[in-house]
Amino acid sequence: MPMQDAARAACVSRTFMHSWRRHTSLTFSKKTLGIDEDVCEKDGKARDLTYKVDRIWIEHPGIGVKEVRIEFYDNKTRVCFLDRWLQIAVTPGIEELIVIPSVGHKRYNFPWSLLSEGSGNSIRCLFLSRCVFCPTVGLGLRSLTQITLCCVHITGNELACLLDNSFALQQLGLSHCSKIIRLKIPSLLQRLITLEVSACKRLQTIEIEAQCLSKFWFSGERLVQLSFGEALQLKTLDMHCHGAVCEARANLPSTLPNLETLSTVAMHLHF
Helix, strand or coil, rough: CCCCHHHHHHHHHHHHHHHHCCCCCEEECCCCCCHHHHHHHHCHHHHHHHHHHHHHHHHHCCCCCEEEEECCCCCCCCCHHHHHHHHHHCCCCCCCCCCCCCCCCCCCCCHHHHHCCCCCCCEEEEEEEEEECCCCCCCCCCCCCEEEEEEEEEEHHHHHHHCCCCCCCEEEEEEEECCCCEECCCCCCCCCCEEEEECCCCCCCEEECCCCCCCCEEEEECCCCCEECCCCCCCCCEEEEEEEHHHHHHHHHHHHHCEEEEEEECCCCCC
16 A cells, blocks of 8 residues: 555544544444445455454443444354453443344353442443343342343343342333243332333243333233232233233223223134
């Protein structure tokens, strides 16, 4: 490369890196990085791109970051890279964290300890997909207003650790979380308004004690045992499962006196 072109390229690179350090919203996905998956496979560029993304993270001070979305993680990205990126991203002040590894990859073991000891106190929105999330102590994420877990390996007890002291939580969504057998929504979630549970195939029982819950959406192969406890403010209920119609006729009118909208879809089981 001629000296003049090299100098111009270096200047542009420095300008880019300087501007990147000031970004408060960071999104790493194949789309934002302009990745053509077929070309990367053919030309062997995927590994080089991973190192470039890693350098961007290392160069970023992590100060002032509010939103982080990581979708750039597949079979070619070693766990140590994603661990390092999250360690840089999860700092006091972060408000939104979204981690979505690629389809087909072994579930990523999310380092839940990064959210403990006050590090995650500012997080308002947490979205995890295709991860293993196994906290053993309460995380105390006091600012959380929205949690969405999709295809996450987490038990009912581990979910309780995640919800521990999450007094600000307003929305909770669980989809394809196959390790949850008993789901308990505690009374401490006094601001919880919306609960969505879908395709958690081993789920047997849902106990709802959150008094202000007003919307509940459930979808599965069959109806699970439902206990609404003190959730007397429930106004909207959607049930898409086998047995939903019978349950609605037999029990719901007496247990939910404030119910305004009831939608049931009877799913047919195929054996």
